[in-house]
Each structure stands twice: as structure tokens, then as C-alpha cells.
Amino acid sequence: MxxxxxxxxxxxxxxxxxxxxxxxxxxxxxxxxxxxxxxxxxxxxxxxxxxxxxxxxxxxxxxxxxxxxxxxxxSKESLNRRSEFLFSKVGLEPVYIAHRPEILSYSMEGRLRPRYYVIKFLKQNGLLDCDLSLYSSIKMTEKVFVEKLICPHKEAAPHLAEDYAAACKGEVPTNFRFT
Structure with a gap:
């Protein structure tokens, strides 16, 4: 400049x-x-x-x-993919995203999708003590996310770390494995 x-x-x-x-x-x-x-x-x-x-x-x-x-x-392509994911899969409202637009800055493959799958898996299986939002989970550092959401469930969900790592590599699991 x-x-x-x-x-x-x-x-x-x-x-x-x-x-x-x-x-x-x-x-x-x-x-x-x-x-x-x-x-x-x-x-x-x-x-x-x-x-x-x-x-x-x-x-x-x-x-x-x-x-x-x-x-x-x-890019328009990047924004379009994020909007489809955040509206269709996650179910977020437009106003929610407008007030938290930095959610659009995170990688779909490396952060948004994998963390969404973990949160969804933990909620579906009654393993999440609090009502953690996707936004809160994506703002966590990788270390904190793993310590708070992956490690505590090693016994109840032994494949969670492996499934999360696969999701971070771009492999989209149909379901995280429980046993």
C-alpha cells in the first residue's frame, strides 16, 4: 500500500x-x-x-x-459451498451466520465438516454434557478441541479420534463409529 x-x-x-x-x-x-x-x-x-x-x-x-x-x-464457489453446508446440513439461520461471519473463514474440509460430525455424533449418543454449538467448537484450537471433545470419549467411542482424523483428511464418513 x-x-x-x-x-x-x-x-x-x-x-x-x-x-x-x-x-x-x-x-x-x-x-x-x-x-x-x-x-x-x-x-x-x-x-x-x-x-x-x-x-x-x-x-x-x-x-x-x-x-x-x-x-x-x-470466491463465489467457496461461499456457495459454505452456505449449502451451513443451511442444509447444520441448519443455521441466516442471521446467526451474519452475526458470526468468521465461520465462513474456516476450511470446510479441515475444520467445519469434521467438527460438525463430531458434535453431531456426541449429541446423538448422549456423550455431550453441554449444548455446544458448531461455532464454539470451530473457534477452539485443534489441541483444545481434541482434549475437550475427543479424548474424554476414548472408552465410550474408541474410533472417534480415528474417524475425526479421517474426516479432517476430507473423507466424509456416513456415520462415526460407536463401537
Whole structure:
């Protein structure tokens, strides 16, 4: 950005503020990166795509972009796959995702799907003591996730660690094994 034309930098700042990220916020730098070298038309098209794909209102798009400006840099294919998964499989509501848009930043294969399968398996088999959300589980580090949700169930679900590891490699199990 230091070698960029000052007029272009001003335009980027205006654009970042225009998408709802104030200059003083912690996300402003990320918003600048998200809008850098994108035309207003491309950004407007991406906002429209987000509204249609995630069934968001204008206000919800502004909330999502303000919290996770990087959503503007995601490919349409990536966003589409995430929306299908989060709506169809997980059953999340559009407003839930709009208020937690960083959920869209995580890998489908490496984090979202595998952790969804673990949470679903644990709930179905009565092994989860609390009502843990997918969002809470994906925010955990890998170490914490394994310590809190895989290791305590070694005896009751001896294949859970193996099934989780397979899911993290992209293998989509039809069911995690209980015995």
C-alpha cells in the first residue's frame, strides 16, 4: 500500500468506510485489504451475491462485512459451498451466520465438516454434557478441541479420534463409529 498512488489509497479508505468499517476499528486494516484493488462495481456485486446466497438483508450484510471484511475476498464457489453446508446440513439461520461471519473463514474440509460430525455424533449418543454449538467448537484450537471433545470419549467411542482424523483428511464418513 505504501507504493500505491495516494488517490487510490484515499479511494480504498472511502470504500472501506462505505462497507461499514469505521477507520478507528480493529477491522479497518482488514477492510482495506479486502477492498484493495477491487472496483466499486465488483464490491457491489459481491454484496449482492452475499445477500442472495446467505439470504441476508442489507443490515445483515453490513454486520457480516464489518465483523469479517475478508468475506468480500472469498470466491463465489467457496461461499456457495459454505452456505449449502451451513443451511442444509447444520441448519443455521441466516442471521446467526451474519452475526458470526468468521465461520465462513474456516476450511470446510479441515475444520467445519469434521467438527460438525463430531458434535453431531456426541449429541446423538448422549456423550455431550453441554449444548455446544458448531461455532464454539470451530473457534477452539485443534489441541483444545481434541482434549475437550475427543479424548474424554476414548472408552465410550474408541474410533472417534480415528474417524475425526479421517474426516479432517476430507473423507466424509456416513456415520462415526460407536463401537
Amino acid at each position: 505504501l507504493t500505491t498512488n495516494p488517490e487510490r489509497v484515499r479511494a480504498m479508505v472511502t470504500c472501506a468506510e462505505g462497507i461499514g468499517v469505521p477507520r478507528g476499528s480493529a477491522m479497518f486494516r482488514k477492510a482495506l485489504h479486502a477492498v484493495a484493488f477491487q472496483s466499486k462495481e465488483k464490491i457491489a456485486a459481491k454484496v449482492d451475491y452475499l445477500k442472495n446466497t446467505f439470504r441476508w438483508s442489507d443490515a445483515e450484510v453490513r454486520i457480516a462485512v464489518r465483523k469479517y471484511p475478508g468475506v468480500l475476498r472469498k
